[in-house]
């Protein structure tokens with residue numbers, strides 16, 4: 001057990017190993033695992049997460065932007081890194097750091113071929129993204145011939161994978177739509193593979209796709225939220241364990257008489273005697289204002305303490321009228337028992353948003369029980 005002395009995000013690597021193995025057990029042996037470590041590893045610590053996953057056998061990494069890939073390379077990560085949404089202005093840097101672009105339009109494909117040709121690159125690995133219904137980024141179903149025309153004209157690049165992204169794999173009510181996306185991608189990738197004359201890596205599943213759609217595993221799956229151990233809001237059964245726990249300590253305790261108010265704008269007014277605890281975490285740390293006014297809660301000595309009044313930039317105040325506690329006592333914002341997905345749902349958001357909002361100002365501690 002660690003002793004918490006300030007607001008801390010604990011990152012449990014044993015839980016990460018558990019989740020990786022669990023997800024791996026859900027796919028066939030030949031299916032590669034791509035670990036999504038964008039947005040600082042979903043708000044945790046991308047470098048610590050990637051280094052650990054590299055050790056336990058992740059086949060690929062993905063980040064959203066080139067800058068995120070550079071951080072991993074500079075820390076010594078050597079596994080291939082797919083950049084899901086590179087901006088053409090960063091292509092030279094992407095190449096410098098041996099990152100691999102997902103190309104999603106003729107403009108990005110042509111620009112990448114042009115720059116790799118100028119650099120005399122041979123068979124630089126690229127990934128072609130197809131849109132099958134999310135309608136966010138990607139080539140269309142009818143673009144296969146034009147994509148082939150571009151890549152057949154050069155040996156500067158080589159297509160190592162074909163990818164698409166599911167729009168609603170967590171939603172059982174959208175089953176027909178998702179099956180449609182899978183079938184459409186199957187058709188595209190068969191056509192592409194036969195025209196290429198080899199079988200590139202094919203991947204479409206995110207975490208809920210892994211758990212809900214075995215027919216969409218192809219020969220690689222991408223997982224983000226599953227590795228970090230959340231999925232309640234994704235409506236599937238799982239045995240995932242939360243990697244990140246957010247903890248803090250009580251700074252001070254106040255006693256309010258009826259009529260007294262608490263915090264900015266006097267948003268809370270005591271009608272009865274109320275005991276409150278002030279905790280050093282606020283909206284600048286990622287606890288958004290929507291958790292204020294009794295929507296969000298923390299756990300102190302195994303009891304729920306609701307946030308009273310408005311969330312401040314650096315602090316929250318919680319109701320401890322019925323909780324025995326003192327200055328310096330541990331406060332749990334979320335952990336394995338008080339799940340981030342559930343807390344996020346209470347305040348009308350999802351665990352992805354809660355986790356990725358935890359700001360760099362919050363201390364990160366790696367717990368490696370091995």
Ligand SMILES: *Cc1c(COP(=O)(O)O)cnc(C)c1O
Nearest residue numbers: 036165206207222223224225226
């Ligand atoms: C973020 C992202 C993922 C990971 O999704 P999870 O639901 O977190 O598993 C996979 N693929 C793409 C294209 C993404 O942007």
